[in-house]
Amino acid sequence: MSLILRIKKKFSVIFKFLKKKNRMKIGIYGPPNAGKTTLANRILRDWAGDVMGSVSEIPHETRRARLREGVTIEVDGKSVTIDIVDTPGLATKIDFHDFLKYGLSEEEAKRRAKEATEGVIEAIKWLDDLDGVILVMDATEDPFTQVNITIVGNIEARNLPLIIVANKIDLPNASPARIKAAFPQHTVVPISALKGLNIDTLYRCIAEKFG
Amino acid sequence: MEGVQLNLISKEKLEKMSSMEKLRMILDEVKSGTIVVLESGLTPEEEAKLIELTMLEIDHENFVGIEVETYPQKSGGFFSKLFGKKEGRLTVIGPANKLKTLVKRDDLIKALVKP
Numbered sequence: 001m002s003l004i005l006r007i008k009k010k011f012s013v014i015f016k017f018l019k020k021k022n023r024m025k026i027g028i029y030g031p032p033n034a035g036k037t038t039l040a041n042r043i044l045r046d047w048a049g050d051v052m053g054s055v056s057e058i059p060h061e062t063r064r065a066r067l068r069e070g071v072t073i074e075v076d077g078k079s080v081t082i083d084i085v086d087t088p089g090l091a092t093k094i095d096f097h098d099f100l101k102y103g104l105s106e107e108e109a110k111r112r113a114k115e116a117t118e119g120v121i122e123a124i125k126w127l128d129d130l131d132g133v134i135l136v137m138d139a140t141e142d143p144f145t146q147v148n149i150t151i152v153g154n155i156e157a158r159n160l161p162l163i164i165v166a167n168k169i170d171l172p173n174a175s176p177a178r179i180k181a182a183f184p185q186h187t188v189v190p191i192s193a194l195k196g197l198n199i200d201t202l203y204r205c206i207a208e209k210f211g
Numbered sequence: 212m213e214g215v216q217l218n219l220i221s222k223e224k225l226e227k228m229s230s231m232e233k234l235r236m237i238l239d240e241v242k243s244g245t246i247v248v249l250e251s252g253l254t255p256e257e258e259a260k261l262i263e264l265t266m267l268e269i270d271h272e273n274f275v276g277i278e279v280e281t282y283p284q285k286s287g288g289f290f291s292k293l294f295g296k297k298e299g300r301l302t303v304i305g306p307a308n309k310l311k312t313l314v315k316r317d318d319l320i321k322a323l324v325k326p
């Protein structure tokens with residue numbers, strides 16, 4: 001064997017070893033209220049026996065990114081271990097008045113709004129440290145929002161593997177087809193994170209894309 | 212005359228500016244109530260940076276954020292694949308309390324400007 005070939009072989013072994021050690025870090029992204037934490041909780045409950053964080057109908061419930069390391073998902077005898085980051089919902093505007101209708105006091109609403117702006121910045125910063133993204137959209141809503149377009153654009157620019165989740169398909173007015181039509185170049189998996197509908201398809205997709 | 216100011220910025224002018232110059236100009240104009248129209252838009256990275264800067268400047272009183280209207284990047288043209296250069300698309304940016312999206316599709320955007 002030539003020297004170059006031998007060196008190449010050695011490096012590929014080291015490279016494989018490094019790759020194994022450095023698990024893929026997968027970020028869960030999306031607009032506020034899409035169901036990111038509900039999905040993270042379901043994945044952790046199914047595969048790690050704990051939860052990620054609190055869920056609420058009030059937008060911007062998650063205001064700090066949360067990292068859960070070493071979650072092993074097994075599908076068809078194949079197993080993949082990933083780190084999961086649940087991120088705060090991304091928005092281009094945050095108005096504390098929107099929180100008042102949920103019964104928050106003005107002081108609470110203002111604090112929530114302030115923390116939410118910091119959360120958005122943190123979520124954007126995390127983009128540079130990820131190896132893949134699960135983008136959660138609410139299938140009852142219009143998919144062509146600026147936030148969705150910006151997230152997809154940034155993931156494409158960084159060449160990261162992407163799974164788009166069309167969430168809340170348990171609701172009667174959900175239209176995963178609208179999301180598929182909006183982002184035809186990407187994999188779209190319709191699920192209900194709340195009810196667990198079609199969740200096995202998502203796990204199979206995670207094993208394929210991030211394995 | 213009372214009304215909402217509209218600044219239309221040409222592709223030529225945008226090409227001469229650095230990212231930071233563009234974003235600073237956009238935010239300053241939008242914070243003063245102006246609606247900014249960019250002929251050639253922003254890159255995805257610039258869009259993310261604009262959101263970050265916007266979050267830093269929200270004061271929970273006069274400025275609550277921005278509304279951005281743009282079409283998704285067309286992916287997969289032969290030249291964009293070959294040269295990795297994406298054509299920016301027409302983009303409208305305004306203060307969230309003045310500009311409201313009504314309908315947004317891949318080929319048509321309807322928006323409302325409040326005085």
Ligand SMILES: Nc1nc2c(ncn2[C@@H]2O[C@H](COP(=O)(O)OP(=O)(O)OP(=O)(O)O)[C@@H](O)[C@H]2O)c(=O)[nH]1
Nearest residue numbers: 032033034035036037038056060061062089193194
């Ligand atoms: N019907 C239905 N509701 C859901 C589903 N997933 C989440 N929800 C509800 O949507 C609301 C928001 O859920 P979260 O998981 O907190 O959403 P999030 O994306 O983490 O929101 P932020 O942390 O605020 O960005 C809650 O009331 C959830 O119960 C679903 O699949 N179906």
Ligand SMILES: [Mg+2]
Nearest residue numbers: 036037061062
């Ligand atoms: Mg959350």
